[in-house]
Amino acid sequence: MNIVVALFPLVALIAMGYVLKYTQFVQDEFWANSEKLNYYVLFPVLLFLNVSAVQLDMNTVSRMLTVLVAGTCLISMVLWGIKQFMHIPVQRFGVYIQSHIRFNTYIGLSLMGALFGSTGMQMFAMLIAVAVPLVNIISVLAFSNLSVKQLGQTCQSIAKNPLILGCVAGVLFNLSGLSLFKGLPELLKILAAMSLPLGLLSVGAALQFKQMRADLRRLSLNTIGRLMLMPCIAYLLSTWMGLTDFERMILVVFFALPTASSSYILTRYYQGDSQLMAAIISVQTIGFGLMFPLLMLIVH
Numbered sequence: 001m002n003i004v005v006a007l008f009p010l011v012a013l014i015a016m017g018y019v020l021k022y023t024q025f026v027q028d029e030f031w032a033n034s035e036k037l038n039y040y041v042l043f044p045v046l047l048f049l050n051v052s053a054v055q056l057d058m059n060t061v062s063r064m065l066t067v068l069v070a071g072t073c074l075i076s077m078v079l080w081g082i083k084q085f086m087h088i089p090v091q092r093f094g095v096y097i098q099s100h101i102r103f104n105t106y107i108g109l110s111l112m113g114a115l116f117g118s119t120g121m122q123m124f125a126m127l128i129a130v131a132v133p134l135v136n137i138i139s140v141l142a143f144s145n146l147s148v149k150q151l152g153q154t155c156q157s158i159a160k161n162p163l164i165l166g167c168v169a170g171v172l173f174n175l176s177g178l179s180l181f182k183g184l185p186e187l188l189k190i191l192a193a194m195s196l197p198l199g200l201l202s203v204g205a206a207l208q209f210k211q212m213r214a215d216l217r218r219l220s221l222n223t224i225g226r227l228m229l230m231p232c233i234a235y236l237l238s239t240w241m242g243l244t245d246f247e248r249m250i251l252v253v254f255f256a257l258p259t260a261s262s263s264y265i266l267t268r269y270y271q272g273d274s275q276l277m278a279a280i281i282s283v284q285t286i287g288f289g290l291m292f293p294l295l296m297l298i299v300h
Contacts, residue, residue: 017204044166051170106199
């Protein structure tokens with residue numbers, strides 16, 4: 001499928017979300033409630049359906065997960081080295097880490113479905129199951145100066161993360177060999193179908209252009225690092241691991257995704273530079289729409 005055609009509905013929904021929020025067509029309470037509904041109910045159902053239907057070679061899955069973990073840890077260690085060398089304050093370093101390793105799940109799953117079909121969505125769901133706890137732990141460590149206490153609290157919250165629970169439930173159901181009661185699959189599919197459009201609208205509503213007055217140099221470096229450097233790392237590691245072109249493209253797209261809107265919440269919680277984080281989220285989301293077709297042209 002043409003990359004621009006695949007991106008169009010995503011960009012349109014994100015733009016619609018921004019317009020709806022900017023014009024106050026719906027009240028602010030709508031966005032908070034819809035995000036809560038999506039996070040705790042709709043998106044976990046979507047992940048459950050995809051993971052429970054996975055029929056993949058576990059050798060392939062393990063190699064893809066190796067690339068995911070290796071790429072995430074590699075860029076994190078590089079950034080930690082830069083932090084020590086340049087004496088970057090914790091409040092800003094946590095922002096830099098998140099802008100490189102966190103990913104927008106709504107954009108990712110929508111794009112996987114458009115470009116790679118159900119197999120791509122299933123692979124992405126498997127990646128999420130490992131990536132979510134990994135990036136959350138690294139992000140908290142970046143803000144907390146390797147605090148064991150805060151790491152313990154983070155692990156507890158990860159264990160109760162609805163996205164993780166949805167993936168784990170899907171894996172267990174897949175391995176059990178059971179089937180759902182008649183009528184239940186249709187109900188779950190209806191709920192799952194609501195998740196991505198609502199999620200993309202919320203992505204648009206979270207854009208904050210007024211925060212983009214932040215340091216242009218920092219914005220540019222973090223955007224290029226996420227949207228161009230990270231996919232290149234994924235491409236090299238995937239090639240080294242001997243993955244197929246299809247599997248490699250899944251990982252390249254995964255590592256090219258803009259950082260998640262939830263990064264702003266975590267930054268505020270740990271008293272980081274939330275204005276810079278908001279600006280990076282907005283710039284990366286817009287930059288993704290502009291740079292992704294070019295990236296696909298290069299890696300192809």
